């Protein structure tokens with residue numbers, strides 16, 4: 478049986494969960510908020526945008542988040558051969574960031590590779606973006622890199638949240654398990670990089686580079702980054718646990 482915890486299905490979340498001993502349900506960005514609101518899980522990582530829009534229902538656990546402090550690799554606007562811009566339908570944070578920083582609007586598409594033939598730029602996230610990076614697909618911008626350059630803060634993609642009224646002991650157990658997983662991962666990152674590279678079909682070198690770009694530990698600087706990000710997005714601020 479799964480624990481009452483959800484993880485995002487993308488490989489950025491493997492270091493957090495792979496050695497945690499938890500049995501999370503694996504969900505897309507859009508599903509992550511739905512399973513929480515329906516009460517199917519008590520704790521999850523959810524995109525900052527959804528956490529803000531549903532802040533009355535949730536508390537933020539300021540221990541972990543999923544963010545980059547520079548190039549992220551897995552969120553890029555790839556160069557297409559048509560005109561206008563498209564984005565994959567599971568992005569809201571990266572699409573909002575590019576809307577605000579570049580002043581562009583997106584059509585949402587389900588097949589980004591086909592969209593490269595019709596649009597001038599296609600925003601792709603997650604493992605699909607990593608496969609395009611691995612194939613040296615030309616790109617216009619890396620969203621994490623542009624954000625760092627223009628805003629100067631880390632770009633926070635997802636935050637860890639719990640439903641209100643969840644037993645604090647459960648939250649503590651999950652935090653401990655994620656810390657253990659990260660510790661074990663950091664002891665030998667190559668081991669997980671190799672495993673995930675094989676699973677998603679990219680080079681081990683790219684996976685190692687990716688895992689040195691992704692950050693998880695939250696500190697005051699990251700909290701300040703979230704505040705600034707939500708201000709730029711025009712969304713309400715979060716409440717910490």
Ligand SMILES: C=C(O[C@@H]1C=C(C(=O)O)C=C[C@H]1O)C(=O)O
Nearest residue numbers: 524551568569570571602603634
């Ligand atoms: C950087 C990434 O983070 C994801 C991208 C998000 C978005 O664009 O809305 C939200 C949360 C993360 O799962 C990625 O998957 O590439």
